[in-house]
Amino acid sequence: MKLLSLKYPFHLKNTTTWALSILLAASLGLSGCEDTKLPPSSTAAPSSSEQNTEPVSFWVATDTHYLDKALEDGGTAFQSYVSGGDGKMLPYSDELAEALIYDVQQKKPKFLVLSGDLTNNGEASSHKELAEKLKRIENSGTSVYVIPGNHDLFNPWARSFEGDKQLVAEHITDKDFTGMYGDFGYNEAVSRDKNSLSYLVKAAPGLYLLMIDSSQYNNNEKYGFPQTDGRILPGTFSWMDECVKVAAEQHASIITVMHHNLLSHTSMSVSGFKLNNGQEALKMLRRSGLNLVLSGHIHMQDIRRDPPVSEENKAASQALPVYDIATSAMAVNPHQYGAMTFDPSSRAVTYLTSAVDVEGWAAASGINDPHLLNFKTYAEETFAGSSYNKAMNKLKETTFTEADKQSMAEVMAKLNVKYFAGTAASSIDEIKAMPGYKLWEGMEGGFMSGYIRSMAENQEQSLTSLKIVLTKQ
Template structure:
């Protein structure tokens, strides 16, 4: 029997291709040795940074109007917030930092490049490994804009290939497997704990809709790949932490379309069948924990609040081989960072008060104006109702509405909202207010999984 060199080479190539296809696209370059089994692990988890580079705006009137009339993101101090968080990472040196999407305001290429540079500086200063996935704002975004004086203008965004290249050092090059149908990947920073980083976004629809599509899903091929990842993890006796931008469960009875995965039932079934019981998501900008199932088969979905909105929280996940996972939230100390770096801006030196006032004043004013415009309430009554909205919204975003539930339900403003069920002009805001009242006693800022 004779051997043909080209046929032998082709056969070898096909064998390698088949092996790689079983797990999607594998990648071994630049992958550091995993933390050895039996070692404790510390992780920071943040989301929705919505970074915008200084080069994209001049801090003029157009940019001022944009952030002041937005959803509460403190974009005017975005650089300082990210730097203060980076300083916290450098001091505490967690093993891992996870960022679950919406890295940029609207996918501006310059913002991606600037943020990746910051990530590199954080990694080098702390020794922390950073892992990212995209959010619905990050890729092929037709709303990518720059701001100059009183004008805004289009700026380049990035496609999925550019995104992967810009953030290649933050998860993609360390992946032990990549999904062939999305930017999802599997990473093994530890022999005990693996990260299933899932790309749930539908940016491929943006050109057709001329808008950054809010909805998300995981396709059937990706779900099959997830099954293979889970099987491999079980063979290696590793536990998987699942991370995605969109939510697995509804974290609000009012706001969930476009935030919870469109095919969340299929995804939940896949997760449950494969023992994926700890999920971190973002997108909604609130701190909230939801779960389903009996304790032995329960899946937790932890929606993390936005890094750049009051109260500037992030998650801390500690793993111990003996006790399992312990989760809590912490806050970025921007005031202390400002003092340490010689800042003289009074807003930064008193950032807790400044940012809370900005957030609550906006909530109060919006509610007061909506109520007053009906002409059905006195100034005092409108004030009571706006105060209820302000207090609820403040605690909703930091995951502490359970602590004020009794106070709210006994307030004059809340009773007026309850009685406003026939006022059509208040229907939407009333529904939002009622949706913020907790229906269980779960602590949204703390969780232990043994």
């Protein structure tokens, strides 16, 4: 949720959606993709790589929102855009990408998944620069697989920033996307959907990635703004069924990847994050034995399960549990990705969040910018400060005393930092004991007080780690 990124057109000021960020600000075909070659028949002798049963390390990152440095001069227009936005660390967008490359080169995961919103607002030069960086990752021995998000294609909000002006920048189409990112999944695809930019790729022995294009972008230019809600097309569902058959021939497992969320990751009544046809998608996945989805979009770190862990009625307990891991945005504090493993012999998958090592990259690169050398502290303080200021702005017209407003804003700042990291449970007792929290609790109505309550809810499971066993097709 981009600091509850509500994703409504925010004029041209900011193209995301504070739904857990703007919440503070707002209320506060490809047609023509080819069905390609099927894998070798399961009766064929396995290659040496197929006989490898060693666990595989891989990462998932999302919402990088990369902005080409050439598109901003640090002037007043850019500063205003950043301060009015949803918490993205755009001034250090390039440095975050470089730090991610550094981490990959140091730790050498087998592959890296990027699940959409690769760029800030679909700027052509941002896509071009990011694709060049991804080439460096692949040249280091790590494969990269991407899908687009709602910010990436046909985006009328693509902008550059010069002095006190925002200028329209060139954006890209779906065909441009598959051309620019062909080496990062599309060219290796076992099958591609004719209806969207979805594809199936074999990422490791015994493991396929079902990369689903859930974004709606064909009417963006007509509307004049990027459509933020997501869906899976009927034809894509049919294609997904065929992909399951392909994996079954190989007795392999599947991890599904999409930008939009399969399940709801907040109790707040907000739209645009969960797939519009999420229930249909859930039924299809469960019917096909697909029990793990990797998503992004909402910007906060969260793991949900259907049925919930607490569900005890007999019908629900007999349903295949399906997990949706929403990895928090790489562009937003704490700037983390999901470090994962897959064990071909047991089909066990593990997930654990890990912050990108900006400080290590900066030191190794001889950079003397104190913000980068102390990035963890700087990023957290910046995010907390933004949350504090938005809360104070929301409370401006209330009858609370100035001291009370400050106390309430301190709660928002502290809780929002933990919430977006997926670690609110570790500090919730301390936060609830703060005077400002009691004031929020006593506040009747209003989006902000509801947001505070939603952040403080008890969680049934860890939101930053998971271990499950994938089903065999």
